[in-house]
Amino acid sequence: MKITGIEIKQYLLPLNPPFKAAWDPEPRKKFATTIVYVHTDEGITGVGSGDLMMGLEGHEHLFIGQDPFAIERHAQVIENIDFHYGRCWPLDLAIWDLMGKATGQPVYKLLGGKTNKLLAYASTGEIVTPEERAERALRFVDQGFKAMKIRFHHKDVKDDIKVVEAVRKAVGDKLEIMVDANQGWKMPWDVERTWDLKMALQVAQELEKLNVFWLEEPLPSHQFGLMAKLRDKVDIRIAGGEMNRNWYDFREMDKVQSLDVYQPDVALAGGITKVKKIADLVQGSGAWFSPHTWTNGIGLLANLHLAVGVSNCPYLEFPYDPPAWSNERRDYVQKEKLMIDSEGYLVAPEMPGLGIVLDEEALKKYEINHFYVGESNKTYQTT
Structure with a gap:
């Protein structure tokens, strides 16, 4: 198995009434979510989220073509990116989700x-x-x-x-x-x-x-x-x-x-x-x-x-x-x-991987940005 593509999609949910977070003096009128999808040549896709994934752009090639089970290698690369550019740790989550799906086991x-x-x-x-x-x-x-x-x-x-x-x-x-x-x-x-x-x-x-x-x-x-x-x-x-x-x-x-x-x-x-x-x-x-x-x-x-x-x-x-x-x-x-x-x-869900079940209707409704990088430098972005 090898990684063939990394896809990042961003979603935005309006909050009305707003959420007044204790740590933020400005009421939050929207809630942003970034999802990273890791695709493989065996048709298995891992999903991760939790941070904005800022810093990954331009470094996707470091993962494409690699064995997803080389998780220590991938974590070191993400840590290097973190030092120089930003936090991309949801990519690690997506790879664990992928490994769980590939082995038929829940991640826990x-x-x-x-x-x-x-x-x-x-x-x-x-x-x-x-x-x-x-x-x-x-x-x-x-x-x-x-x-x-x-x-x-x-x-x-x-x-x-x-x-x-x-x-x-x-x-x-x-x-x-x-x-x-x-x-x-x-x-x-x-x-x-x-x-x-x-x-x-x-x-x-x-x-x-x-x-x-x-x-x-x-x-x-x-x-x-x-x-x-x-x-x-x-x-x-x-x-x-x-x-x-x-x-x-x-x-x-x-x-x-x-x-x-x-x-x-x-x-x-x-x-x-x-x-x-x-x-x-x-x-x-x-x-x-x-x-x-x-x-x-x-x-x-x-x-x-x-x-x-x-x-x-x-x-x-x-x-x-x-x-x-x-x-x-x-x-x-x-x-x-x-x-x-x-x-x-x-x-914890018993299904393979992290147990994420995405709401396809919500994804279509709230998507605001889409970026993909795959093999042979195939790249596209929509906004």
Whole structure:
């Protein structure tokens, strides 16, 4: 088998009403999705998504004509492209999808098959009043969720803590509560100060009183030593690493024991190939691996396969904050919208590959760009 072509298609879903992401002051009025298709001479096509694929253009020839099962080789090339141009890790996901289809196995079994399901925590994305967040939390309980995550981003962190207080009062011990401080990275236009160690410590101590399960990204993602100091000073678990792009970041964090929970996303930072190595590393040191999954439904599926294949963590992130962030919006290019079962588990598909079932009608409706490179330099682009 050999790779004969790489196809990239871009789609755009209008959001009305807009999604008001906690980490972005501008309401999001559209949701972009890029899908990469890897074609072979045996008629099998792998599918991946989760990032914009910026940087691949002009480098497709490095994959065409190659054996798709040479995954370590391909991951190294993608890493080289990442260093020079941009993140193309959805290509790694598409190749894993292809390998699963070629072998007749779901990807999670190729990765280790530790289990086929994990409890999903409802990962919320909006800033709403304490009363509204508590009401939504009760709906999560009714739906079968066993845990949820609350985003911080009020101007005064005391207002964020009030939201956690309201939720804890409403749900009691029916839900584990995680908190995302969103201090690890910034949007391009964000020049406000991030928390320092003392602020992070004060917040962590307040959240301990509310029995919060973990505190995510309380400090900038490069402050490995300060995260380790914070972790030593509090009993609450410290999580992070979702946007650390390089494996050696995780090597250094593991060395100084920065985190209790490591969250690299296969669609953003290393693909399945590289992130599996990070998971093995940090779990070997006693930490948990629970990937960030906030891209789209295909990125969520890819992270699910790796997590159920190897993770010791009891929970996996499930981006979900209806009505503004629903399954229908997140998974609009997929025919089957992902959802937990009645017991709160997200179950990996048993079909070969990643289990992606695309919605052909939605693809036709929302496609805005199409680019293909194949053998003999056959290239075309439509917009």
